[in-house]
Amino acid sequence: MSAGTGRLMRAQNIVEQVLEASRSDGCIVLVDERSEAELRFANNTVTTNGTRRDRSVTVIVLREGEGGTSVGIASRSGAGDAIDLLRRAERNAGAAPPAEDAAPLLTPSQAEAGSDFGDAPLTTNLAGLGDVLVGLGDAFGRARASGTKLAGFATHKVSTVYLGSSTGLALRHAQPTGKLEVVARSEGGARSAWAGTGAADLGTVRLEELEERLVRRLAWAERKVELEAGRYEVVIPPDAVADLMVLAGAATSGREAEEGRSVFSAPGGATRLGESLSPHPFTLRSDPLEEGLECTPFLAAAASGQDVSVFDNGLPLERTDWIRAGRLERLQYHRAGAAKSGVPVAAPIDNLILELPGATSSLDDLVARTERGLLLTCLWYIREVDPATLLLTGLTRDGVYLVEHGEIVGAVNNFRFNESPIDLLSRTIEAGRTERALSREWNEWLNRTAMPALRVADFNMSSVSPAT
Amino acid sequence: MATAELDAEFLALPLESVRSAALDRARALGCEHAEVRIERIRSQLVLLRDGRLETSADDLELGVGLRVVRDGSFGFAATVELDADAAAGLADEAAATAEATAPAFGERVELADEPAHGEAVWTSAYDIDPAEVPAAEKVALLEDWSRRLEGAPGVDHVTAYVLAVVEDKHYADLAGTITTQRRVRVHPVVEAVAVDAEAGGFESIRTVAPPAGRGWEYLLGQGWDWDEELSRIPDYLAEKLHAPSVTPGSHDLVIDPTNLWLTIHESIGHATELDRAMGYEAAYAGTSFATFDKLGSLRYGSEVMNVTGDRTVRHGLATVGYDDEGVEAQTFDLVRDGVLVGYQLDRRIARLMGLGRSNGCAFADAPGHTPIQRMANVSLRPAPGAGPTTADLIAAVDHGFYVVGDKSWSIDMQRYNFQFTGQRFFRIEKGELAGQVRDLAYQSRTTDFWGAMEAVGGESTYRLGGAFNCGKGQPGQVAPVSHGCPSALFRSINVLNTRAESGR
Numbered sequence: 001m002s003a004g005t006g007r008l009m010r011a012q013n014i015v016e017q018v019l020e021a022s023r024s025d026g027c028i029v030l031v032d033e034r035s036e037a038e039l040r041f042a043n044n045t046v047t048t049n050g051t052r053r054d055r056s057v058t059v060i061v062l063r064e065g066e067g068g069t070s071v072g073i074a075s076r077s078g079a080g081d082a083i084d085l086l087r088r089a090e091r092n093a094g095a096a097p098p099a100e101d102a103a104p105l106l107t108p109s110q111a112e113a114g115s116d117f118g119d120a121p122l123t124t125n126l127a128g129l130g131d132v133l134v135g136l137g138d139a140f141g142r143a144r145a146s147g148t149k150l151a152g153f154a155t156h157k158v159s160t161v162y163l164g165s166s167t168g169l170a171l172r173h174a175q176p177t178g179k180l181e182v183v184a185r186s187e188g189g190a191r192s193a194w195a196g197t198g199a200a201d202l203g204t205v206r207l208e209e210l211e212e213r214l215v216r217r218l219a220w221a222e223r224k225v226e227l228e229a230g231r232y233e234v235v236i237p238p239d240a241v242a243d244l245m246v247l248a249g250a251a252t253s254g255r256e257a258e259e260g261r262s263v264f265s266a267p268g269g270a271t272r273l274g275e276s277l278s279p280h281p282f283t284l285r286s287d288p289l290e291e292g293l294e295c296t297p298f299l300a301a302a303a304s305g306q307d308v309s310v311f312d313n314g315l316p317l318e319r320t321d322w323i324r325a326g327r328l329e330r331l332q333y334h335r336a337g338a339a340k341s342g343v344p345v346a347a348p349i350d351n352l353i354l355e356l357p358g359a360t361s362s363l364d365d366l367v368a369r370t371e372r373g374l375l376l377t378c379l380w381y382i383r384e385v386d387p388a389t390l391l392l393t394g395l396t397r398d399g400v401y402l403v404e405h406g407e408i409v410g411a412v413n414n415f416r417f418n419e420s421p422i423d424l425l426s427r428t429i430e431a432g433r434t435e436r437a438l439s440r441e442w443n444e445w446l447n448r449t450a451m452p453a454l455r456v457a458d459f460n461m462s463s464v465s466p467a468t
Numbered sequence: 469m470a471t472a473e474l475d476a477e478f479l480a481l482p483l484e485s486v487r488s489a490a491l492d493r494a495r496a497l498g499c500e501h502a503e504v505r506i507e508r509i510r511s512q513l514v515l516l517r518d519g520r521l522e523t524s525a526d527d528l529e530l531g532v533g534l535r536v537v538r539d540g541s542f543g544f545a546a547t548v549e550l551d552a553d554a555a556a557g558l559a560d561e562a563a564a565t566a567e568a569t570a571p572a573f574g575e576r577v578e579l580a581d582e583p584a585h586g587e588a589v590w591t592s593a594y595d596i597d598p599a600e601v602p603a604a605e606k607v608a609l610l611e612d613w614s615r616r617l618e619g620a621p622g623v624d625h626v627t628a629y630v631l632a633v634v635e636d637k638h639y640a641d642l643a644g645t646i647t648t649q650r651r652v653r654v655h656p657v658v659e660a661v662a663v664d665a666e667a668g669g670f671e672s673i674r675t676v677a678p679p680a681g682r683g684w685e686y687l688l689g690q691g692w693d694w695d696e697e698l699s700r701i702p703d704y705l706a707e708k709l710h711a712p713s714v715t716p717g718s719h720d721l722v723i724d725p726t727n728l729w730l731t732i733h734e735s736i737g738h739a740t741e742l743d744r745a746m747g748y749e750a751a752y753a754g755t756s757f758a759t760f761d762k763l764g765s766l767r768y769g770s771e772v773m774n775v776t777g778d779r780t781v782r783h784g785l786a787t788v789g790y791d792d793e794g795v796e797a798q799t800f801d802l803v804r805d806g807v808l809v810g811y812q813l814d815r816r817i818a819r820l821m822g823l824g825r826s827n828g829c830a831f832a833d834a835p836g837h838t839p840i841q842r843m844a845n846v847s848l849r850p851a852p853g854a855g856p857t858t859a860d861l862i863a864a865v866d867h868g869f870y871v872v873g874d875k876s877w878s879i880d881m882q883r884y885n886f887q888f889t890g891q892r893f894f895r896i897e898k899g900e901l902a903g904q905v906r907d908l909a910y911q912s913r914t915t916d917f918w919g920a921m922e923a924v925g926g927e928s929t930y931r932l933g934g935a936f937n938c939g940k941g942q943p944g945q946v947a948p949v950s951h952g953c954p955s956a957l958f959r960s961i962n963v964l965n966t967r968a969e970s971g972r
Binding site: 008036038039040041042043044045046047048049050051052053054055071072073074075076077078079080088089091092095096097099100101126133136137140149151152153155181182183185189192194259260261265266267268269302303304305306380381382383384385386388389391393394395397414416418419420423444458460462463464465466467468 | 513517520521522523524525526527528529530531541542543544545546547548549550561562565566568569571572573574575602603604607624625661663664665666667668669670672746747748749750751752754755757835836838840876877878879880881882883884885887889907909911913941942943944962964966967969970971972
């Protein structure tokens with residue numbers, strides 16, 4: 001990046017400066033260096049673009065008092081005096097009541113420190129958009145020639161996190177994240193299709209490969225079929241499965257389950273841990289070492305939440321099975337919550353994988369084995385309707401196709417659905433092989449997912465949407 | 469109310485040298501347009517769970533963003549370094565980005581004319597800067613609110629939080645507009661949960677107090693009666709937990725402004741964004757059924773439907789003095805007597821569609837984000853004169869439901885098919901309220917729904933609702949927006965039972 005990155009104080013120096021100046025009973029400093037490049041387009045023209053260089057610094061200080069440990073936090077994006085930030089955090093700690101999630105800060109022997117703390121942050125720029133930057137003009141030309149309009153977004157960003165503590169932690173992780181999404185619409189918008197992919201390195205993504213997928217789907221839509229609302233067998237592609245499972249993963253709060261206010265609650269203050277959620281031996285897991293989906297291997301939390309604690313900063317993250325062999329295996333707990341409930345600690349991890357062990361089928365294989373059903377493309381505007389069942393509502397988008405005798409026979413109108421992702425796991429007829437998937441709606445929040453295609457019985461299409 | 473002032477600490481930043489360096493360099497590079505924004509955004513969240521502090525966040529964001537138009541292409545660059553050298557470097561970078569992406573610009577970027585406004589300042593209407601209220605005072609107030617509910621019979625859990633945002637923004641463009649603005653907003657929320665431990669179910673009731681373009685005084689009772697609302701939550705909750713499940717079907721609805729604002733937001737607010745209607749959001753937020761060819765002819769709703777956009781209403785969340793393209797705040801008609809008559813615009817779209825001046829709807833949610841068209845305060849006008857009260861509207865229903873407060877929401881990408889739930893649903897029998905039901909959702913299509921609006925309440929029923937977090941664009945940007953509306957009566961709307969929808 002050209003915008004004068006050399007004049008800011010080094011992240012490591014900020015960490016050291018704050019730790020040295022801290023007069024509190026414990027201190028954690030998080031510095032996140034971000035570098036991003038992006039290109040957005042619609043109607044066969046670029047609409048916005050940009051490059052960005054950003055830094056956020058979070059200072060967390062502890063204050064021991066009579067009733068326990070209080071915590072004060074202050075953060076800022078941009079340049080600025082880190083000591084001011086420390087003093088603000090100290091003021092906040094002075095005003096805070098004892099924290100419920102207090103736990104001793106981790107020490108270097110408890111964390112898995114690398115030797116890279118002194119390394120510089122990684123950066124990216126427009127060249128990080130790879131094929132898209134150079135190929136987009138030609139893609140627009142091909143789209144115009146075929147009477148279609150392309151819209152989409154390409155982004156590449158790198159976040160380098162530095163974590164230091166008064167107990168001696170000195171951790172660093174650089175996380176590249178990229179994605180490309182493209183929608184193709186016919187003139188007037190009667191036919192549309194979507195393709196997208198996530199990748200740490202957009203140099204591995206070929207724009208023309210996405211275009212081929214779009215052309216194939218637009219061709220399927222040459223014939224239109226009107227269908228009523230009702231329950232249908234559906235084939236859900238991995239990207240749309242990701243949209244549903246991201247929300248299932250987000251519902252794994254241990255505290256909410258214990259309080260009787262989640263889909264994973266059992267009567268009488270118990271949870272459904274150990275309960276079978278599906279007759280199929282599905283695994284829903286997160287793993288910082290998952291091949292192709294590698295992510296930050298330690299906890300870096302700038303604020304506490306119901307199951308996440310700033311006291312746990314630096315906690316080594318390891319493979320966590322939320323569902324194992326079809327049973328609910330793990331709920332999220334910070335260390336203090338886990339100790340109180342007598343369960344293992346489970347911190348959030350920045351990827352999510354759904355897998356049916358042994359499954360090898362492709363999406364096309366699932367379609368070929370469908371006697372009559374609907375092949376979906378995307379799910380959109382998905383919102384929780386009833387947390388007790390994790391009932392979600394939302395809509396199909398950019399391609400619903402009628403399958404008869406294993407063949408696609410035309411495109412169908414869109415639907416509003418009302419469904420629970422947990423119920424879908426039990427109504428699954430067949431799952432495909434797990435592959436990298438990009439949640440259309442949630443990918444900015446969770447980019448790294450791998451999912452199978454699912455063939456599911458009796459999917460509740462609640463009403464027709466005339467949207468195209 | 470005191471006249472709020474600009475913040476001295478923000479004014480002490482090197483605003484003049486940074487903006488001049490960026491604009492001078494952009495001019496020297498031959499840019500036909502350049503606008504620079506130096507922004508400082510303070511965001512605070514204090515959240516108590518069952519009376520104990522769970523989350524406390526105190527964030528300050530400071531940076532500078534520059535957008536240029538050069539040879540008909542946009543280029544944007546942003547940094548967190550606030551000095552003249554970095555600002556000049558930004559102009560180089562933005563111009564280079566415009567050049568690098570120029571081959572893929574299929575349309576030449578031109579902006580609608582806007583008069584230069586010289587140097588101008590503007591502040592939103594507030595008394596107490598919430599970012600300056602000591603953390604201990606925030607926690608103490610939320611502890612008090614939590615305690616009032618925790619002690620009540622039938623309440624098992626209480627969550628109480630307040631979000632507060634203070635935006636300071638310095639804007640300058642090549643045409644000579646230089647504005648400095650301050651916006652303040654707060655969103656306090658309290659939710660109580662009742663768990664049916666034996667049967668395993670639960671219900672919740674949340675405050676319906678809207679987020680507001682006000683300061684800390686809002687939490688002290690200016691603009692909302694917190695004592696009254698908090699005192700009623702336990703009874704509402706106890707009744708809701710044991711209320712009968714709704715019988716689905718076609719029913720008349722009286723919808724309270726605390727619910728209707730969100731239906732307006734989704735089915736009118738987003739549908740009348742012209743960038744969406746023209747396909748510029750097709751890959752993400754979606755398009756609109758209200759296409760440009762229907763301007764002046766689309767029957768959006770019944771004759772009593774009149775909708776305006778504004779960036780001027782006092783305490784409105786989208787209210788500003790000038791937008792992020794230097795356009796002065798305005799008020800404009802979107803739907804008149806049930807017919808689509810206008811759109812929300814930014815300068816590029818206004819010029820592209822030959823609509824003259826932009827009506828000032830450009831906004832960037834952070835210094836590092838490029839401005840895009842974002843929502844004005846889009847509001848449904850009340851009936852002229854005194855007009856009906858909410859009780860009058862309820863009296864006109866033989867059998868139906870009165871819907872209060874928002875909860876779940878979803879609408880399709882062309883803004884036709886929507887489904888909403890709420891906080892409280894009261895049965896109406898022969899013009900009278902007859903107790904709560906639960907599990908209610910209403911589902912409709914935009915023009916069917918607004919066409920079924922038989923009556924709007926009068927000024928006495930009119931309230932501003934709103935949200936901090938309206939999402940649009942890629943990378944995602946969030947915008948605060950308010951929606952004013954009266955209570956309104958709708959005939960024969962499809963009511964669902966959400967338990968039945970889940971197959972139970």
